[in-house]
Amino acid sequence: MRKLLLFSMVVLVGLVFIARLFYLQIYNTQSYDIYEDNAIRKVFTYPKRGYVYDRNGTLLVANQPSYDVMVIPREVEPLDTLEFCKLLRITKDDFLKTFNKAYRYSPRLPSVFLSHLSKEDYAVLQEKMRKYDGFYIQKRSLRAYQTSIGANVLGDIGEVNRSIINRDPYYRMGDLIGKQGVETSYEKTLRGVKGIKFIQKDRFNKDIGPFDEGRLDTLPQPGKDIKITIDAKLQEYGERLMQNKRGGIIAIEPSSGEILAMVSAPSYNPNILVGRERSKNFNKLYKDSIAKPLFDRGLQAMYPPGSPFKVINALIGLQEGVVNTNETFTCRMGYYYGSRKLTGCHHHRSPANMNLGIYESCNAYFVNVYRRILEKDGSNISENMNTWSNHAKSFGLGNYLGNDLSVGQKGRIPDGAYYDRAYEKGRWASTYVVSNAIGQGEVEATPIQLANMTAAIANRGYYYTPHIIKSIEGDTIPSKYTKRNYTTIDKQHFEPVVQGMYDVYNKGTAKHLKVSGIEICGKTGTAENFVRIDSVKTQLTDHSIFVAFAPKDNPKIAIAVFVENGYWGGRFAGRIASLMIEKYIKGDVTRTDFERWILDHTLEHEYEKPYSGKPFKINGETRVLRKEEYDQIKQAIIKNSQEEPLDQ
């Protein structure tokens, strides 16, 4: 027995050791991750971010170098904080705050300590950086905007946040990523692929040479330049016209689906989101919950489409065979159901056939057509509503367009189930939903959907998915942008409707908007809208809406203009649409009277009304203000409030 003591202990110890090794090396470890190994320094080489050009080759976005001070908290040795802070021009509090934040993120991984040094600061710091262990300077590339327009189109780049890092392991703390606009939708194309070098470190944190003879190192792949479909001149003009107004303009080339202009107002200068002031400025824009400058009204704002939607109902009526172009309906300044007036109308010739119905925008005409669509064959209204809904949806309404823009909205085209839910099945009738006939009620659309709808009419029955990419350096654009999407309306039904839209300019609601030498087809729109003020539903001045395309044959541009609270369609939106069309087709503007009027007038006072806390008047009871008048009123208010301080 005595012989066995040592023998058994040797065996026991051997087993315990192997068990321990198993625990340490197999059980207790995740697979070896070189990125987590603090014996390996990872040096990233950031490639050039691709440039952005407009459709005519004008450079819109380029790059500029920027220098960031990086920190690896664990490697920081005690330092002369005072001197260091002075060099970086920060306070000691800033120093501690940023340092602790970086430490909390990770003691081992680099964090940005101070971003966007100026070239001068960099020159000074570069010499002295060696003194501060754990800090180093990393060169990066920032955007240099060659223009002050198109903030919503171009977007910007900013540092990745934690959730992006968790989602996509490509990104590391401090990396830049597209945040809005084409920077987001073409992030991968523009950014390229960063290169990486693995460097072996020793425990004093000194580099001792490439890891694994550099076998894992990769070279950066430069980002690709892109050309976008935007016409910079048209975009700039649109932004200028939309000053002091809120709303959106979308212009599309019908023959390709290319977006020529994409204006959202109010906007901002993209240059303010570059450099050290970025987060400050971004916060300012982000927190403006009234003007919402970061909200792309052209893409995201859902408005009642108003009268332009009538042409869709005309097309559906023709397709379904419930109406022909010659049939007339009486309009008695509105549509009467029995003795009840379901909807009003303005004064015009009566009775109206389709052509007149369109160019005079007769509400009664379209309520009649719409009711016929829903009551077709006297049968199931819910099914007829579905038929109508599907026709409308084939114009790209009521759903995402599937385009290459970073934001969007579905809009809304109700179907039978929608009203079955709202009223209970079988408990509703066509008279309940007549507002849809004139683009009010439950129908909602974004300006880009209206522009696309107009393009589909211009093409007499199909549209290309609107897109912003024109070409990618050394690559092709996705094939879905070169494929026609056909509507459910037969081609022959379009001609009378197009003629109606042409007559809108010729003799209808937009006859004063004519532009000599261009055959424009359009449709005015005026949409009632409401907000809740202290939970009371309050009506505001109507939205001014206009859709148009030109020329009538072989159209080059289809446009939708939305001006919030601009009152009637011809007043703001119509003028802007005419100017945009003329600008694009002729390259210059002859209707300088419109231009002057639009630039001269403001709607700011309309936008202040719901926030004023006082009762206010709308539509016809109020008037549009010239900019000077508005400024004078403003100044008077400021003066008053200074003289008589509010006592409350």
Added chain:
Amino acid sequence: MQRENHRGFKFDWITIILFLLLVGFGWVNILSASHSGDVVSYFDMSQPYGKQLIFIGLTFVLILLILSIEAKFYERFSSIIYLVSMLSLVGLFVFGKNVNGATSWYGIGGFTIQPSEFAKFATALAVAKYISDLQTDLRSIKDQLKTVAIIFIPAVLILLQNDAGSTIVYVAFFFVFYREGLQQIYLILGVIIIALAVSALKFGIVITAVITLVVIILNFFFTKKKRITILQSLVIFLLCVSFSFSVQLFYKHVLKEHQQNRISLWLRLEKDPAKLEAMKKTILYNLNESEKAISSGGLTGKGFLEGTRTKGKFVPEQHTDYIFSTVGEEWGFVGSAITVLLFVMLIIRILYLAEAQKSQFSRVYGYAVASIFFVHFMINTGMVMGLIPTVGIPLPFFSYGGSGLWGFTILLFVFVKLDSNKINEW
């Protein structure tokens, strides 16, 4: 003539092959752990791996020398060898060179020699010689004291040179004594003492006392032949308690801070997470890095010369005491487990051969060799893997250093020689 030939083949080749494997694999890891940048020449004398290669070369000369000397020589001259070895230890107090706080080296030219590495061999010889004497009876207190004196002299001398780690190795001789007839009670006492010491530090005196009392009472009632009276039980209890108390005093007042910390870490005595975190960065640093290096090896390791933590020299003393972490990182679980198995096989082989010896001298000596290897292997590897408190002793054949390599080689090959001679010992 024929007899000579016959003798040549009687060396135990299994032991020799295990030895060669360990030395060879050991050197590969020293190369990994100590090279910086590119390996220019394996014989680069400015680098530890170059020096170690020279040491290994000289080892073969040493082996030939050992094997060519008559086996009887070692038994006959054991006393003289012991005496010389002890004198070399004493001489350190006069001529010794201080390295890392321990005065354990003689400096000769560019080289240093550590006599304590050879003292183990001398002590093993002396112990074998004394125990194998027909007059010696390990059951008698007198002979027990004399035997213990043989190991106490080098142990104390080494301790005085501030090399506590090397002192602990002499515990190995307990296995030898036990094998050769030391009473069972010593083993029981040893286990009780260790248990009491650990319990006193980990749980405090009160709980230790309660546990002791319960054990004594249980023993009192359940032992059929009641040999222990109540009075005796009481004395035992008081002895246990006062021992626990003195362990605490010893821990608090005699041990140096770094020794306290090692024990505190091993027994997880520190509960304050902030202090524990601070400890991890200071005294736990070596252990932490070594465990990290081993863990990062995974199943098959990162490959020869590819260990990132080894290359970065994150583990201090990696080519000496912490050499096993290199094995762990570059060769993974497979390589480490094979290394552990090689050691276990070598020790068991020596034990097996020792039991087969006809002469008691050879058997005791063989047993001593196995015990010393075992203690070194257990303490070093256990420490590197974080199972045992930090004790700075080398891993036989693996750790860098000429004295260590030669000390272990002499230990082993004198036994190989003795073993080869067993046929002549009638």
